[in-house]
Amino acid sequence: MKKKGYLLLGLIMAVGLTACGNNKSGSExxxxxxxxxxxxxxxxxxxxxxxxxxxxxxxxxxxDEISTEQIKQFxxxxxxxxxxxxxxxxxKLAAQLATGEAPDIIRISGVNDTPSYVIRGIAMDxxxxxxxxxxxxxxxxxxxxxxxxxxxxxxxxxxxYGIPKDWxxxxxxxxxxxxxxxxxxxxxxxxxxxxxxxxxxxxxxLTITEGDTIKQFGLGILGKSEADLPWLMTYLLSKGVTLSSxxxxxxxxxxxxxxEGLGLWxxxxxxxxxxxxxxxxxxxWGGEIFLTDRAAMMLSxxxxxxxxxxxxxxxxxxxDFGMLPAPIAEGGKRVSPTGSATGAIINxxxxxxxxxxxxxxxxxxxxxxxxxxxxGWGVPAMKHLVEMLPxxxxxxxxxxxxxxxELNYSNDVLEVNPYLLNGDALLKKHLTPVYFGKSMxxxxxxxxxxxxxxxxKEGMSxxxx
Amino acid sequence: xxxxxxLTRWKERGSLRFPFFLLMKGVDLIRTExxxxxxxxxxxxSPWVVVFAFFGLYPLFYGLYLSFTNFIGFNIDRLRLVGxxxxxNVFSDTDAIYSLGRTIYIAIVYxxxxxxxxxxxxLLLNRSIRGMGIYRTIFYLPSIVPLVSVGLMFRFLYADxxxxxxxILKFFHLPALNWLGYDYATLSLVIMxxxxxxxxxxxxxxxxxxxxxxxxxxxxxxGASSFQKFFRITLPLMTPVIFFNLIMGFIGALxxxxxxxxxxxxxxxxxxxxxxxxxxxxxxxxxxxxxRFAYGMxxxxxxxxxxxxxxxxxxxxxxxxxxxxxxxxx
Numbered sequence: 001m002k003k004k005g006y007l008l009l010g011l012i013m014a015v016g017l018t019a020c021g022n023n024k025s026g027s028e029x030x031x032x033x034x035x036x037x038x039x040x041x042x043x044x045x046x047x048x049x050x051x052x053x054x055x056x057x058x059x060x061x062x063x064d065e066i067s068t069e070q071i072k073q074f075x076x077x078x079x080x081x082x083x084x085x086x087x088x089x090x091x092k093l094a095a096q097l098a099t100g101e102a103p104d105i106i107r108i109s110g111v112n113d114t115p116s117y118v119i120r121g122i123a124m125d126x127x128x129x130x131x132x133x134x135x136x137x138x139x140x141x142x143x144x145x146x147x148x149x150x151x152x153x154x155x156x157x158x159x160x161y162g163i164p165k166d167w168x169x170x171x172x173x174x175x176x177x178x179x180x181x182x183x184x185x186x187x188x189x190x191x192x193x194x195x196x197x198x199x200x201x202x203x204x205x206l207t208i209t210e211g212d213t214i215k216q217f218g219l220g221i222l223g224k225s226e227a228d229l230p231w232l233m234t235y236l237l238s239k240g241v242t243l244s245s246x247x248x249x250x251x252x253x254x255x256x257x258x259x260e261g262l263g264l265w266x267x268x269x270x271x272x273x274x275x276x277x278x279x280x281x282x283x284x285w286g287g288e289i290f291l292t293d294r295a296a297m298m299l300s301x302x303x304x305x306x307x308x309x310x311x312x313x314x315x316x317x318x319x320d321f322g323m324l325p326a327p328i329a330e331g332g333k334r335v336s337p338t339g340s341a342t343g344a345i346i347n348x349x350x351x352x353x354x355x356x357x358x359x360x361x362x363x364x365x366x367x368x369x370x371x372x373x374x375x376g377w378g379v380p381a382m383k384h385l386v387e388m389l390p391x392x393x394x395x396x397x398x399x400x401x402x403x404x405x406e407l408n409y410s411n412d413v414l415e416v417n418p419y420l421l422n423g424d425a426l427l428k429k430h431l432t433p434v435y436f437g438k439s440m441x442x443x444x445x446x447x448x449x450x451x452x453x454x455x456x457k458e459g460m461s462x463x464x465x
Numbered sequence: 466x467x468x469x470x471x472l473t474r475w476k477e478r479g480s481l482r483f484p485f486f487l488l489m490k491g492v493d494l495i496r497t498e499x500x501x502x503x504x505x506x507x508x509x510x511s512p513w514v515v516v517f518a519f520f521g522l523y524p525l526f527y528g529l530y531l532s533f534t535n536f537i538g539f540n541i542d543r544l545r546l547v548g549x550x551x552x553x554n555v556f557s558d559t560d561a562i563y564s565l566g567r568t569i570y571i572a573i574v575y576x577x578x579x580x581x582x583x584x585x586x587x588l589l590l591n592r593s594i595r596g597m598g599i600y601r602t603i604f605y606l607p608s609i610v611p612l613v614s615v616g617l618m619f620r621f622l623y624a625d626x627x628x629x630x631x632x633i634l635k636f637f638h639l640p641a642l643n644w645l646g647y648d649y650a651t652l653s654l655v656i657m658x659x660x661x662x663x664x665x666x667x668x669x670x671x672x673x674x675x676x677x678x679x680x681x682x683x684x685x686x687x688g689a690s691s692f693q694k695f696f697r698i699t700l701p702l703m704t705p706v707i708f709f710n711l712i713m714g715f716i717g718a719l720x721x722x723x724x725x726x727x728x729x730x731x732x733x734x735x736x737x738x739x740x741x742x743x744x745x746x747x748x749x750x751x752x753x754x755x756x757r758f759a760y761g762m763x764x765x766x767x768x769x770x771x772x773x774x775x776x777x778x779x780x781x782x783x784x785x786x787x788x789x790x791x792x793x794x795x
Contacts, residue, residue, distance in 0.1 A: 099541075451560075458760070
């Protein structure tokens with residue numbers, strides 16, 4: 001009887017599976033549109049009865065970076081293509097990449113992600129498309145596009161894998177005149193960069209406390225006011241120090257310059273110059289406190305001027321704000337690199353490269369790029385658009401003048417080891433005990449070396465063909 | 466034997482005939498009443514079996530297979546078997562060992578407290594007083610509030626020096642504490658978890674209702690005090706329920722992942738502060754932050770073994786302290 005039972009179970013499962021299979025093929029046949037990840041046979045270039053079906057290009061980008069009106073306009077102008085916008089979600093993207101289900105266009109940080117996406121074989125070489133394009137011309141691309149170049153060994157050289165949406169020299173400093181006055185501290189000279197040490201000392205002077213309560217913070221940054229990896233690499237770029245070996249097989253954080261730079265942050269965190277894990281301020285990022293007159297300075301790129309112009313609280317008194325050059329390391333050379341250069345790559349696995357490029361070209365070049373430039377939300381990727389940045393008000397003029405100076409020092413690319421994914425998280429994990437006085441920088445850097453070494457070893461082993 | 470040889474013969478004659486053979490056997494089977502019942506049983510369980518096989522068993526064993534490879538998210542087309550290397554790495558990974566220690570610690574601290582609070586609340590809510598339904602609703606309410614809301618709520622309660630709890634402390638001239646800092650983060654988490662301990666009320670109440678009134682009446686006649694009634698009647702007869710709660714509590718605590726992240730982070734990939742860096746968080750971090758899929762799988766299979774061993778341990782000890790009425794009668 002048992003045997004018969006198993007047999008029956010097998011039969012039932014077989015029938016069930018057959019039914020599932022039929023259902024699936026049925027739904028595919030009836031599908032109104034073809035997905036970007038469908039088989040090659042679904043390409044519009046195919047000759048057959050499905051030519052009328054639009055191609056869906058999956059575009060991984062945030063809701064506030066593209067409007068439904070813009071998408072509709074594109075679809076009206078290009079009836080054969082539909083754009084499916086997908087929110088950026090690091091966890092989801094990791095799973096999609098692992099299962100081959102990633103979108104056709106993937107939003108990335110040019111600085112931090114390009115080499116890793118190239119090495120993993122995910123990024124498509126866009127150079128041939130750019131060479132044919134009349135909208136995006138190679139000779140018109142600004143220095144930030146270089147962060148999307150990678151020849152397998154050096155970032156900044158080789159084929160172009162992406163274009164920034166817009167970018168900024170990210171370590172410039174914004175100030176609030178009124179809060180400087182409240183602290184009785186003069187505003188630094190905008191024609192000369194401070195050193196990082198001077199900036200942190202200034203932040204401490206600008207931090208005002210009453211008893212246990214912090215009334216005014218000195219410095220806000222893009223996250224909690226704590227060190228991050230792009231900042232460390234900027235500091236080291238100024239110092240002329242690199243961490244990875246030329247073949248990326250090893251990395252050494254246990255260097256005096258690393259401890260010197262991070263030591264500045266450890267002091268700053270302990271002095272509560274901004275929201276951090278020790279003071280547990282509710283602000284999720286520095287913008288929250290700067291825009292509400294709770295922080296005297298904000299470490300952020302030119303794009304922050306767009307936020308100041310549009311924020312309800314700040315747009316009414318823009319003359320209270322100004323921009324300062326990016327600080328440099330003590331005894332270091334002047335640099336003002338981009339720390340991110342948010343843009344996108346095209347997924348090499350896309351089944352519709354031509355249509356995907358069409359969407360890409362439309363978004364990163366042409367009218368949309370002009371609109372972004374006029375809004376002042378960042379430096380345009382294309383040089384001819386730079387003059388379109390706002391230059392009307394005194395605030396605009398001051399920021400534009402400082403920016404012009406910074407662009408002379410923005411050609412260097414931050415060092416990134418492509419096999420060390422999420423090195424920023426690793427650094428922050430090891431620094432937290434140091435902020436709380438539970439560990440020393442020396443110990444943290446040794447642990448960081450150990451963890452990074454394991455990740456590099458695994459990454460390099462997996463990348464071997 | 467004859468049947469087996471017939472089956473073999475059918476197989477040998479060709480693959481096309483084999484499904485037909487199965488179909489004929491199926492038709493054969495439904496001829497009797499018992500067979501019809503069997504068929505009905507399998508038909509009814511088949512959706513679950515199919516779904517479980519494909520969405521439960523298959524991923525589970527595929528994960529086990531991946532744990533022996535060098536999969537890091539992008540090399541699925543050129544996976545290499547690395548033997549037990551990922552498992553060996555777990556034991557040399559100081560974060561894995563640290564997080565496992567913290568996880569066992571929180572389980573040992575929280576689960577007995579949570580179980581005791583749940584039982585205590587059930588005892589209080591088992592009385593016959595006016596408005597008991599309202600009290601039961603109030604105490605059960607925390608267990609139906611979504612975890613994300615609970616996390617956010619406690620974050621605001623604990624937040625900085627002007628948070629609600631610190632404001633109350635300052636009102637009583639007590640020093641403000643950094644609740645989400647290094648020294649108090651685990652205590653804060655335990656408080657948040659115990660706040661939701663009312664989830665065990667329902668099962669505890671059901672257990673209490675199942676205890677015959679006769680025992681209490683008989684003990685009253687013998688002059689037993691309330692404490693004696695609790696320790697001699699209620700507690701022993703509630704041990705099967707306590708046992709169940711302990712097992713479920715330990716499994717849940719060892720798998721704890723989202724609660725510590727909600728307390729301090731803003732995104733799923735934000736690691737919680739070090740003392741609340743638990744094992745499941747570490748595994749999630751390895752998989753999604755560092756894309757060490759194979760290593761993450763090895764971490765989770767080790768967690769599975771740890772949970773299994775602890776469960777066996779609790780089961781083994783249960784014979785010394787869990788009292789089943791049926792056993793006693795038997």
